[in-house]
Amino acid sequence: xxxxxxxxxxxxxxxxxxxxxxxxxxxxxxxxxxxxxxxxxxxxxxxxxxxxxxxxxxxxxxxxxxxxxxxxxxxxxxxxxxxxxxxxxxxxxxxxxxxxxxxxxxxxxxxxxxxxxxxxxxxxxxxxxxxxxxxxxxxxxxxxxxxxxxxxxxxxxxxxxxxxxxxxxxxxxxxxxxxxxxxxxxxxxxxxxxxxxxxxxxxxxxxxxxxxxxxxxxxxxxxxxxxxxxxxxxxxxxxxxxxxxxxxxxxxxxxxxxxxxxxxxxxxxxxxxxxxxxxxxxxxxxxxxxxxxxxxxxxxxxxx
Numbered sequence: 001x002x003x004x005x006x007x008x009x010x011x012x013x014x015x016x017x018x019x020x021x022x023x024x025x026x027x028x029x030x031x032x033x034x035x036x037x038x039x040x041x042x043x044x045x046x047x048x049x050x051x052x053x054x055x056x057x058x059x060x061x062x063x064x065x066x067x068x069x070x071x072x073x074x075x076x077x078x079x080x081x082x083x084x085x086x087x088x089x090x091x092x093x094x095x096x097x098x099x100x101x102x103x104x105x106x107x108x109x110x111x112x113x114x115x116x117x118x119x120x121x122x123x124x125x126x127x128x129x130x131x132x133x134x135x136x137x138x139x140x141x142x143x144x145x146x147x148x149x150x151x152x153x154x155x156x157x158x159x160x161x162x163x164x165x166x167x168x169x170x171x172x173x174x175x176x177x178x179x180x181x182x183x184x185x186x187x188x189x190x191x192x193x194x195x196x197x198x199x200x201x202x203x204x205x206x207x208x209x210x211x212x213x214x215x216x217x218x219x220x221x222x223x224x225x226x227x228x229x230x231x232x233x234x235x236x237x238x239x240x241x242x243x244x245x246x247x248x249x250x251x252x253x254x255x256x257x258x259x260x261x262x263x264x265x266x267x268x269x270x271x272x273x274x275x276x277x278x279x280x281x282x283x284x285x286x287x288x289x290x291x292x293x294x295x296x297x298x299x300x301x302x303x304x
Contacts, residue, residue, distance in 0.1 A: 021092035022047035027103035029062040034276040042108030160199035161267030166208030178274035179295040205260035
């Protein structure tokens with residue numbers, strides 16, 4: 001029996017003798033990898049609270065990391081992450097009781113100041129999903145990232161992670177999304193925290209070519225970034241719609257972003273704009289110190 005999840009306490013999932021599989025899906029092909037990460041985290045927690053078995057489906061719904069010709073054939077989630085409980089789509093869809101999530105978001109870490117300050121233990125609770133291995137990075141990919149991190153930094157380095165979004169955020173100012181800091185202000189804060197927290201290296205995660213060049217001009221070899229193609233933005237597309245002329249670009253785009261986020265999680269301290277990536281990174285790691293820019297939200301007065 002297949003049901004469409006309503007995300008209410010009235011969902012029963014069918015009979016009690018057979019397990020209920022909860023298929024987590026997203027019907028928005030433009031959202032980024034860590035938007036999915038935090039939204040899926042909410043669905044995983046919801047499914048477990050019901051006694052259901054969560055399974056992520058990025059195979060049967062178009063998304064930014066699946067080549068169009070691979071739709072229905074490959075689960076893009078499994079490029080980067082393990083299934084929460086190790087259960088694949090074939091097993092889930094062949095179950096006696098199947099619930100499809102509503103295709104949107106459920107309760108998820110919102111990235112407001114209460115979350116980053118861990119008020120009432122809200123961040124600690126979301127971190128438990130990572131600690132329990134329910135959002136586990138694919139082991140071979142994780143090993144590759146670990147190896148890269150060792151090449152970028154010496155064991156004795158104290159690294160300040162910096163995550164700054166630009167491009168479509170600055171141009172389109174998406175409604176209710178957190179306002180990103182101007183680059184000059186952001187780098188001033190980086191200088192301040194670099195000294196205050198006694199870090200000797202910076203790892204910068206950004207997609208924006210102007211931000212990358214500006215940071216490199218200011219910090220020189222102190223600033224380390226991935227060797228990748230940055231976006232010189234001029235238009236109205238979202239970042240997820242940008243592609244380069246290379247083989248496996250859909251997959252590689254997600255791999256590069258995940259690599260940046262995991263390396264950020266390995267830094268000692270963090271300075272960051274508030275984005276889905278930042279929300280996910282602080283689920284992965286409890287930093288010595290963290291500073292997030294709290295500049296409000298685009299188009300809204302009074303929301304943090």
